[in-house]
Amino acid sequence: MKSKVILTLTGLLFSFSLFAQNCGANLSLFSESAKVKNYDNAYTHYKKIIEVCPKESLVTYQYGAKMFEHFIENAETEEDKVKYVEKFIENQNMRLEHFPNKTKKAKVLSDIAKVKYKNKIGTLEERLEAFEAIVEEDADNFVDPVALYAYFRIANTLNDNGERDIQFLFDKYDEVIGLIETQENKKATQVQPLIEKEQNQEDLTSREKKIMKNSEIYLRNYNKIKGSVNSLLGSKADCENLIPMYNKDFEAKKGDVQWLKNAASRLFAKECTDDPIFFKVVEAQNDLKPSAKTALYLGRLAQKNGNMSKALDYYNQSAELEDKPADKARVYYNIAETYKNKGSFSSARSYYRKALSQKPSMGVVYLRIAEMYAKSANNCGNTTFEKRGVYWLAADYANRAGRVDPSLKSTASATAESYRGRAPQKSDIFQEGMAGKTISYSCWIGESVKVPNF
Known part of the structure; x- marks a missing residue:
């Protein structure tokens, strides 16, 4: 009896060893074929792997995705294309099932959605x-x-x-x-x-x-x-289409908070704020449910009417109530713009920085700060050299705009170059013996700049 048990265990161990060797061999053959894009041969081994040892290696699904993309691209019939799309989707789902810790769900779902979209x-x-x-x-x-x-x-x-x-x-x-x-x-x-x-x-x-x-x-x-x-x-979202649409629906929808919210948001985003429908929508929304958005819109209306003090009150109220970072950033930006236009640069920068804290990719903020620094050059620093050194700071901020927002790249580069042109040049730095030194500004700017070490 004891001998039979030993023989049975030995047989099981042998079978397991053989099973593991077959999995490893098939994976090796599959990988080598897939690497050289011999996908017909690779597919033979792929089928064996997913049937017998689907958890053997993540490589199975990585190469499997490329293999099925190739088959889809080269399918001779619509029927074959659909078949391989289904195989691709199956491959991605198995990857998610067997290797969840090495797979981002959004990546797999994106791959599946894209292959359906591309192949209709x-x-x-x-x-x-x-x-x-x-x-x-x-x-x-x-x-x-x-x-x-x-x-x-x-x-x-x-x-x-x-x-x-x-x-x-x-x-x-x-x-x-x-x-x-x-x-x-x-x-x-x-x-x-x-x-x-x-x-x-x-x-x-x-x-x-x-x-x-x-x-x-x-x-x-x-x-x-x-x-x-x-x-x-x-043009679907232009004022000429939005205004008549919201005018037509206003009476029927003026008690619907969600409709009012959507209408006000769209009209505001497209700068359709001069038309009376904007005020009607905002007023109705504020009566039903005051919010960060209604405070923002009322601030914009107060600003247009020239009441800057009231506008700032509304803007600050909006910023406090807003819970979406991107929207909060826009409110802070509006407040900063108001202070900047009044010449209150320190207050403006404070709100610009608040905007960046909510939306770091808001590159225009860096351009605005650069502009304020450049305008303050004559009021900061003790010597002509130090005053002109402010332009290095302005150039640094302008450069940042293009780094975080590529749509501003050319504008930011041109602006930074212009500021650098007004800063001390190589001969000035050499003459003053300032290369590599740091200039600190005690004016409202309150920052320091390192002089280039040519």
Whole structure:
């Protein structure tokens, strides 16, 4: 009896060893074939791996995705294409199932949504649902610029086809722009300390350089996608279309807080604030449910009427009530602009910085601070050299604008170059013996600048 047990255990161990060897062999053969893009041969081994040992290696699904993308691209019939799309989706779902800790859910869902979109799998509504699943399941990691654009494009097509109304499109626009701005802020937050380190003439590590490069690539791509999304929306959101639409629906909707909120937001975003419908919508919304938005809109109306004190009160009230970082940043920016136009530069900078704390990718803020510094050059510093040194600070801030917001790159570069042209030149630095020294400013600027060491 004892001998039979030993023989049985030995057999099991042998079978397990053989099983493990077969898995390893198939994985090796699959990987080698996939590396050289011999996908027909790779597929033979892939099928054995996912049937017998699907948890063997993440490589199975990484190469598997590339393999099925190849098959989809080269499918000779629509039937084959659909079959391989289904296999691709199955591959991605298995990766998520067997390697959840090494797989971002949003990445997998984005891959699935994009392959359906690109190959026109299912109805438009079904393709839309694939992208909506990303938002529902893992919105924080919805980072793919191409997927974000495809998501809005489907919504726009549904509206063009008359299958969804204009409010649906506006809602999707707000959602997609919000997702893009969330990712922009993450990337801008990553690069902000590195930009400061670089401008302080400190060397970046190789890792920091890689972070800087990748973040700036993403920021450029997000900027392009925002432009494309805005182009798709186009004239659908212009005042000439919004004003008659909201005028027509106002009487029926004036007791609907959500409708009033959406209408006011859209009219404000498109600068349709001169038309009486804007005031009617805001007033009705404020009567039903005062909010950060109504305070902001009332502040804008007070400012247009020349009552700056009242406008600032409304703006500050709005900032306190607002809970969305991007919207709070816009309120702070409005307050800063008001102070700047009054010549209260210190107060303006305080609110500009508050705006940046909420939305680090708001590059225009850096340009505004640079402008105020440049205008203060004659009032800061004890010597002509020190006064002109303020322009280095202004140039630094202008440069930051283009780093966090690629749409401002050319403007920021030209502005920074202009400021540097007004700062002390190489001969001035040599003559004053200031190379590498630090100038501190005790005026409202309250910062220091390191003189270039040529």
